Amino acid sequence: MSKFNIFIRNKKKDFIYNSLSNNLLEINNEIKCLIESKNYNVIKKNNKLMFEKLQESKMIEVNDEDELAKLKLNRLIKQTLNVLSLTICPTTNCNFACYYCYEKADNKHDMTLQVENDIVDYIKNFENIDQINITWYGGEPLLKYETINRITKEILNLKNISIGKTSYSSNMVTNGYLFTDEIIFSLKNNNINSLQITLDGNKVSHNNIRNIDSYEQTDSFGHIVSNIIKINKLTDVFINVRVNISKENATEFFEVYDFLMKQISFKDRISIYPGFIQNINECQTHDCAFQNKKEKDACLYDLFSIRPKLRERLYPQNKDNICIAQHLNSFLIDPLGDMYKCWVDIGLKEKRLLNVKKRNKINVVLLSKYITDSPFDSASKCLKCSLFPLCGGGCQKFRIENKNCCEMDKSHLIKSLKCIIENS
Numbered sequence: 001m002s003k004f005n006i007f008i009r010n011k012k013k014d015f016i017y018n019s020l021s022n023n024l025l026e027i028n029n030e031i032k033c034l035i036e037s038k039n040y041n042v043i044k045k046n047n048k049l050m051f052e053k054l055q056e057s058k059m060i061e062v063n064d065e066d067e068l069a070k071l072k073l074n075r076l077i078k079q080t081l082n083v084l085s086l087t088i089c090p091t092t093n094c095n096f097a098c099y100y101c102y103e104k105a106d107n108k109h110d111m112t113l114q115v116e117n118d119i120v121d122y123i124k125n126f127e128n129i130d131q132i133n134i135t136w137y138g139g140e141p142l143l144k145y146e147t148i149n150r151i152t153k154e155i156l157n158l159k160n161i162s163i164g165k166t167s168y169s170s171n172m173v174t175n176g177y178l179f180t181d182e183i184i185f186s187l188k189n190n191n192i193n194s195l196q197i198t199l200d201g202n203k204v205s206h207n208n209i210r211n212i213d214s215y216e217q218t219d220s221f222g223h224i225v226s227n228i229i230k231i232n233k234l235t236d237v238f239i240n241v242r243v244n245i246s247k248e249n250a251t252e253f254f255e256v257y258d259f260l261m262k263q264i265s266f267k268d269r270i271s272i273y274p275g276f277i278q279n280i281n282e283c284q285t286h287d288c289a290f291q292n293k294k295e296k297d298a299c300l301y302d303l304f305s306i307r308p309k310l311r312e313r314l315y316p317q318n319k320d321n322i323c324i325a326q327h328l329n330s331f332l333i334d335p336l337g338d339m340y341k342c343w344v345d346i347g348l349k350e351k352r353l354l355n356v357k358k359r360n361k362i363n364v365v366l367l368s369k370y371i372t373d374s375p376f377d378s379a380s381k382c383l384k385c386s387l388f389p390l391c392g393g394g395c396q397k398f399r400i401e402n403k404n405c406c407e408m409d410k411s412h413l414i415k416s417l418k419c420i421i422e423n424s
Contacts, residue, residue, distance in 0.1 A: 001036065001059070002018055002062045004067075004388075005017070005018050005035070006413070008414055008421075010422070013421075014027050014029055015421060016054075018057050019316070019388070019390045020067055020389045021058045022390070023057035024417060025054070027050070031043060038060075043060075067389075068388075078321070079322060081329075082130040083131045084126045084129045084329045084330075085132075085133040086134050086331060087137050087330075087331070087343065088119065088134055089138055089335055090110070090136065090145075092107050092334065093110065093143055094140040094175070096140070096220075100246075100289070107347030111144060111335040113150075115357075116150055119333060119356055123158070126329070131169075132155065133169055133170065134171075135172070136171070142179065152191065156191070170190065170192050171192060171195065173198075174198075175224070177220055177224055184231055184234060187235055188236075188237075195237055195239050196241075197239060198242045198244055199225075199242070199243050199256060202252040202255050205252060206220065207220055228241065228260070228264075229265075232270060233265045233266070238270070239269065241270065243256050243272065243274050244274075244275045244276075244277055245274050245299070246276075246289060247288050274299075293406070294409060294412070300313075301415060301416060305419045311419055315416070316413060316416070319391055319392040323396065325396040326371065326396050337357055339355065340353060353366060366400075373396065375388070375393025375394070385408070390408055391407040395407070
């Protein structure tokens with residue numbers, strides 16, 4: 001029997017879930033007992049269809065060590081994919097001053113033309129790369145959209161991209177306020193295929209948070225929503241709307257969700273999801289921030305369990321992708337050209353790995369930790385966890401800083417699955 005199996009009993013019915021296959025099956029008590037006693041031949045003889053389902057779902061007749069080896073190999077392949085993924089910050093300035101922002105107030109810079117050229121020169125070194133992915137980040141990247149225009153133009157003019165040998169795509173993380181018609185219609189030319197736009201709860205909560213001197217009389221919520229509707233209507237850019245919630249306004253998520261879904265024309269081009277305000281880099285979140293995974297899980301359950309049509313969001317998701325911190329050719333580049341492995345490290349000089357121009361001076365120790373520290377190490381407690389295939393070992397930054405990187409809670413998983421079962 002797989003160590004990744006979890007048995008669930010709900011309203012006198014038995015179910016089995018496997019985190020390796022991420023499958024859930026209803027079984028009877030007899031099948032459950034046969035699985036636990038490893039009498040698989042009896043299952044095969046008496047119920048061949050069920051036997052095949054259990055086998056396909058990696059619940060029986062599976063070598064867990066082999067499966068873990070496959071997971072490890074798959075991660076190594078993804079870490080060394082022939083892809084260049086850069087997160088570029090044209091500026092660390094912002095048109096708002098959200099209290100929960102983890103970027104330091106004294107780290108405000110705009111990218112110079114020299115750094116722009118250095119970034120393009122850096123990219124030119126990857127002549128044989130299959131794919132280039134850029135995430136435009138900040139600060140607020142729309143404050144320096146001309147920088148995005150210039151860098152994108154240079155990238156698209158690179159020989160391997162112009163002849164189709166190397167593919168190119170980009171996305172942007174923005175607060176969504178500074179969009180103009182000109183910028184909206186230029187998104188396609190800049191190969192910006194998706195956006196993450198943030199809101200801070202409903203209109204009242206949002207405007208209280210994003211309300212500084214230069215925008216004192218402005219309904220920033222209404223303005224951003226208007227931009228979201230316009231982008232959805234006029235382009236095929238996919239929009240991820242992240243609704244930032246704290247303990248104080250978590251119940252406002254569906255108010256925002258319902259409001260937006262009524263306004264949106266093309267619902268297949270938008271995703272609306274909650275984002276949790278946390279205390280990162282000692283930002284000023286006070287008592288309203290979510291302190292740990294348990295609090296976030298409880299909030300997610302409270303939100304989605306009461307919405308039958310959205311309960312499927314409680315179903316666990318395999319962490320198939322690795323973040324830039326673990327990928328060999330992935331970095332965040334700030335306006336000064338300094339390069340980091342994690343978004344929340346931006347501006348922290350002790351976390352700087354190298355500079356895009358001075359690439360011979362590398363913080364090898366830190367870079368090695370980000371790339372090589374692994375949840376697959378023999379001493380890792382992750383290998384003993386029945387939920388390991390789901391989370392992949394958690395946050396790499398937390399791992400190398402010896403913090404609790406565990407992202408899964410078995411009791412929450414069972415509770416969520418029971419909710420989904422009752423809705424099916």
